[in-house]
Amino acid sequence: MLITIPNVLSPGEIQQFRQHLDSADWHNGINTAGAIARNVKNNQQLDDSQEPAISLGNHILKTLSRHPAFISAALPDRIYPPKFNRYSKNETYGAHIDGSLMQIPETGITLRTDLSATLFLADPDEYEGGELTIETKYGPQTIKLPAGDLVLYPSTSLHSVAPVSQGARIASFFWIQSMVRDIQQREMLFDLDSSVQALSAELGAAHPEVVSLSGLYHNLLRQWASPS
Numbered sequence: 001m002l003i004t005i006p007n008v009l010s011p012g013e014i015q016q017f018r019q020h021l022d023s024a025d026w027h028n029g030i031n032t033a034g035a036i037a038r039n040v041k042n043n044q045q046l047d048d049s050q051e052p053a054i055s056l057g058n059h060i061l062k063t064l065s066r067h068p069a070f071i072s073a074a075l076p077d078r079i080y081p082p083k084f085n086r087y088s089k090n091e092t093y094g095a096h097i098d099g100s101l102m103q104i105p106e107t108g109i110t111l112r113t114d115l116s117a118t119l120f121l122a123d124p125d126e127y128e129g130g131e132l133t134i135e136t137k138y139g140p141q142t143i144k145l146p147a148g149d150l151v152l153y154p155s156t157s158l159h160s161v162a163p164v165s166q167g168a169r170i171a172s173f174f175w176i177q178s179m180v181r182d183i184q185q186r187e188m189l190f191d192l193d194s195s196v197q198a199l200s201a202e203l204g205a206a207h208p209e210v211v212s213l214s215g216l217y218h219n220l221l222r223q224w225a226s227p228s
Ligand code: NI
Pocket: 096, 097, 098, 159
């Protein structure tokens, strides 16, 4: 299941991000590609160990840590420090599946990639092409979101970024290890939580059935979550 989360960053935040990113020092992304991705990857990345990547990445993590829709959808246990990429004219990333295990730099901690995230930092009218296509069991889905919006998709999915023919596609991307590893369990929890939130808004949080369903949500979460 693909989940899009709108307005993770506000227009003002996007403006600030872009001031830093548009004047940043971009490097060839092939340096960080694994042996197989190396053949299909052609884009630019920021050095994660330097500014502005560190501050912007921390800002994204802080924002996500208090974002109810993101937390409900991902049930994050560990989040890889956000990385940044840019695709200019003719740049692309062919079909690939992201690596299964990632070492978080300078921590010695290994993260299992359950979910992949792309946070769009350029508006769709700033570039031609650059669509993110994700293979799902219902066929390919093509994603191109407004700046500030995020898409979450299972890291088990084959995906690609179409060649950019004009302008530049700028985004942040990262991976999440979820407290609930099983994708079906995680999706059911997300659906249940979404319904509880909607019912709570309609009936009030103190309504006995809302209290009961909310308790059921937490009891299922207790069964299925294994925080590290
Ligand atoms: Ni990827």
